[in-house]
Amino acid sequence: MVIAVTWDPAVAEPEPSSAVPGSEPFVAEAEVLGRTLPPTVRSALLRMVDSPPREGAILVRGVPVGELPPTPATPTEPTTKDHVSELVLTAVARTLGEPVGYRPEHGGDLVQNLVPTVAGADRQVSTSSRVDLAFHTETAFHPHAPRFLVLLCLRGHPDARTTLCSVHDLIDALDGDTISVLRQARFVCGVDESFLDDARTALASTERRSGSVSAASTGPLGPRGPFPVIGGTADRPTLWYDADLMRGTDPAAQAALDRLDRAVADHHRSVVLEAGDCLVVDNTAAVHGRSSYQARFDGTDRWLQRAFVVTDLDESAADRDGRIIQTLFA
Structure with a gap:
């Protein structure tokens, strides 16, 4: 609630x-x-x-x-x-x-x-x-x-x-190894289409699950980052996440992000x-x-x-x- x-x-x-x-x-x-x-x-x-x-x-x-x-x-x-x-x-x-x-x-x-x-x-x-x-x-x-x-x-x-899903719910649901990976700068996020010129297109969300990319492959239309998904302190953790536009820069990071996806699906609340x-x-x-x-x-x-x-x-x-x-x- x-x-x-x-x-x-x-x-x-x-x-x-x-x-x-x-x-x-x-x-x-x-x-x-x-x-x-x-x-x-x-x-x-x-x-x-x-x-x-x-x-x-x-x-x-x-x-x-x-x-x-x-x-x-x-x-x-x-x-x-x-x-x-x-x-x-x-x-x-x-x-x-x-x-x-x-x-x-x-x-x-x-x-x-x-x-x-x-x-x-x-x-x-x-x-x-x-x-x-x-x-x-x-x-x-x-x-x-x-x-x-x-x-x-x-x-x-x-x-x-x-x-809605809070970072506290996710930390409670995920294992320590996954959280450790999510706290590392191994994730990039595409730019929402509403923030791009009409003549250009946002990073296609279909790339989200098509495989990992190099963290160096960032340009004006490419993903922003790399940065961690979970940050902050143990008492005040922070969360930066986009299920449509975010992906990992290597297979292990992508696997951790996939586990986060499932945790969000399983532990969210609604109103x-x-x-x-x-x-x-x-x-x-x-x-x-x-x-x-x-x-x-x-x-x-x-x-x-x-x-x-x-x-x-x-x-x-x-x-x-x-x-x-x-x-x-x-």
Whole structure:
């Protein structure tokens, strides 16, 4: 189970903001709101930063989301909704750290709409629906990957299970020799297609299981690394993993990664997000995915909003414009 806290219904829903979502005035307004979050919610968020739970995630239920129009057909389709959900999501993100966007992801929006699309239905992207979204660390290939991923459900689907697996569960499940290999810099990760030029293609995921590669075979479109899958200390281990894009640089490393794949499949947990559920994932300690489901494409589909959070803006200063990280991979 994921640790859950409930938004106090006695706390009034915030008024919609007149500032543009993602703008600095909007973030400043969200920061003020963050200081007045229900005490149990604020305390749980602050504990996520300093003492994250073994599960690597918490769930906040009953979050206000405002008035909703029909689910948009694409993530970037303009909507006429108020900005209550965007404000609350940004307040949660700002309480955890510094919300950021990534230029290739929806143009760098700090709050992104995640909805199923016809074009993405069968792909390993956030707009998929007909396929399981493979377990992954968010942007595992990126030098400035987020510390936290925040997902706010505006409209749910009963068959869409958000899946989670923590590094602690995996360490408990794996033998010492496998963990020792996973702690070594013997793994590479391809770049997600959404971060590459449209004219280029990402490292084909079919190569993932076609055999080992040399750690030296890294280029602009090649895998990033090598780096370890499990890092950190015994008390605070970290996990960098992508079931679709990661592979070992030698047969023994690949075999260890295969065993990790099986452990993730056997030891993950899942939650069906409903309207008003806000899931906070420690991106350094847990991987996430999603089950397949049947999208309807009729305005009633599942609709999440997503925010990325880093703990230190200075680390990405050379690659960042305001809050938008602009690292190029192709």
